[in-house]
Amino acid sequence: xxxxxxxxxxxxxxxxxxxxxxxxxxxxxxxxxxxxxxxxxxxxxxxxxxxxxxxxxxxxxxxxxxxxxxxxxxxxxxxxxxxxxxxxxxxxxxxxxxxxxxxxxxxxxxxxxxxxxxxxxxxxxxxxxxxxxxxxxxxxxxxxxxxxxxxxxxxxxxxxxxxxxxxxxxxxxxxxxxxxxxxxxxxxxxxxxxxxxxxxxxxxxxxxxxxxxxxxxxxxxxxxxxxxxxxxxxxxxxxxxxxxxxx
Numbered sequence: 001x002x003x004x005x006x007x008x009x010x011x012x013x014x015x016x017x018x019x020x021x022x023x024x025x026x027x028x029x030x031x032x033x034x035x036x037x038x039x040x041x042x043x044x045x046x047x048x049x050x051x052x053x054x055x056x057x058x059x060x061x062x063x064x065x066x067x068x069x070x071x072x073x074x075x076x077x078x079x080x081x082x083x084x085x086x087x088x089x090x091x092x093x094x095x096x097x098x099x100x101x102x103x104x105x106x107x108x109x110x111x112x113x114x115x116x117x118x119x120x121x122x123x124x125x126x127x128x129x130x131x132x133x134x135x136x137x138x139x140x141x142x143x144x145x146x147x148x149x150x151x152x153x154x155x156x157x158x159x160x161x162x163x164x165x166x167x168x169x170x171x172x173x174x175x176x177x178x179x180x181x182x183x184x185x186x187x188x189x190x191x192x193x194x195x196x197x198x199x200x201x202x203x204x205x206x207x208x209x210x211x212x213x214x215x216x217x218x219x220x221x222x223x224x225x226x227x228x229x230x231x232x233x234x235x236x237x238x239x240x241x242x243x244x245x246x247x
Contacts, residue, residue, distance in 0.1 A: 041061075085101045123144075145182050167186075
């Protein structure tokens with residue numbers, strides 16, 4: 001474990017078309033007055049010269065990657081334990097919360113212009129978490145690929161709560177206190193109501209999903225960050241801009 005009081009230095013690398021350069025990045029101090037980060041053998045940390053990226057926590061293993069795009073505001077505690085894991089936060093995002101990746105060859109990616117008020121992500125057991133662009137997440141939200149413990153059938157002695165990846169589409173609004181569980185899929189341009197428990201795949205777009213467990217409660221809806229009586233068609237479709245070359 002390596003102690004850093006104020007800064008850590010990224011490695012000089014080039015991966016997947018991103019240009020990496022040596023650079024100092026601010027971290028928040030822990031209660032002991034220092035941020036803790038084990039860089040790991042061959043690991044890559046690229047913050048795109050971003051002064052708003054504040055990441056603290058523990059990263060152990062080898063050849064892990066943490067990449068934060070330009071213009072993103074990140075205030076996260078990150079735990080990464082294993083090898084060849086990836087955390088991508090694209091440009092223009094606002095991300096606050098805690099992200100845990102345990103295992104090998106797993107990926108958490110937050111696509112551009114997505115915002116978190118406060119989100120906890122647990123990515124484990126060989127799974128991925130993919131969150132589309134132009135999404136809006138409220139506070140006290142959990143996204144997890146695993147229950148972290150086993151539910152076992154007493155007759156077969158087999159585990160029944162198997163892990164699975166989570167995929168959230170573009171332009172999805174997730175309300176306060178929601179839990180998005182293993183294997184969930186939320187389609188583009190949809191809404192998840194407050195305090196919902198999502199535990200399956202939904203495929204129909206433009207729906208409001210709510211409840212415990214969640215189900216479709218309204219069809220033919222979209223959402224906008226603004227508050228006004230009526231919107232133009234262009235205002236409702238602003239998020240449908242062409243994807244970037246990295247998506």
